[in-house]
Amino acid sequence: MIFTTKAEYGVRLMVELGRQSGARTATSLKVIAESEALPLAYLERIVALLKKAGLVESTRGAHGGYRLSRSPEEITMDDVILALEGSVAPMNCFVDDTDGSSRVLCSHEADAGQGCATKLLWMRVQGGVMEKLQQTTLAELVAFSHRENTPPPTERENLTHA
């Protein structure tokens, strides 16, 4: 399993916020939790990561909630995933324990001038993942998840009922 549910829930949350990015009013976590059937208390901890990364803004108090700090088109998924997972590392020698970033701490490199056999592979894989993440914007995911939201106006009834 590459990603944890933090990433899954966090992406879902972002998509939900992306849907409402036009709205004036912030969206409360409670609404999102119910609409996506996710545990509220857990979501609170997840959205904190997104906030720390500057991807969402919050207003406290009654009628408060969260909204995107940029438009969905300007948010690439590598920012989102990095904020949620800390790093996208194929192996633990890729994650810097101090700050959680993705520096390569290959312990086998210094040995006898030998190249670490696996490093080449992991680097490529990580590159492949990061590439795909950078190429994907939140706006795309929002569009992809359009249900009865902006449907091709025909055959609405196929969706609502069989």
Next chain:
Amino acid sequence: MIFTTKAEYGVRLMVELGRQSGARTATSLKVIAESEALPLAYLERIVALLKKAGLVESTRGAHGGYRLSRSPEEITMDDVILALEGSVAPMNCFVDDTDGSSRVLCSHEADAGQGCATKLLWMRVQGGVMEKLQQTTLAELVAFSHRENTPPPTERENLTHA
């Protein structure tokens, strides 16, 4: 963390076998375990996965050991990783519990005809990983880790003894 140490150790093991793919005699796990400083008993379980996948062959008994069943150039890393990890799934909704393969069991798809918001993202990421794995051959990794092994034929004696 995308991959477990199974993948790490397994790849190291394959590289080590790849180095000796010219040799007549099979290589024992003990030798590999010592040269790579990996726990022997654990390696036994790992190599079993590789054997089940048909990537290595074994001869039992004294002076037995393992050798590659194909040449390193013909072995792509997706086979290796798949054999070791079972599947490369970005999320558990991608792994079929019955056989461990990588079918997509998206539980959010049927809902009201809505596309699962995250599916698009995970599919792309998985595609990126698989692509990189397929593009990388064992031979490349062996070459990358070339130390004094297939050295410009001088100074052989450095290896056999100091």
Next chain:
DNA sequence: TTCAATCCTACCAACGGGGTCGGAGATGAA
């Protein structure tokens, strides 16, 4: 027959993931 190897199963400790709880500040509405 002895030794060195593969093979196989069961067992175990530790860690991280996934989640809950309780409470402490904001803040608008009644």
Next chain:
DNA sequence: TTCATCTCCGACCCCGTTGGTAGGATTGAA
């Protein structure tokens, strides 16, 4: 002013998986 909602924050807990060990059975060369 009070109250209902929110965001925020830390501690806590359960449990599956990972990483690894132990012990043996089987095979085959010397």
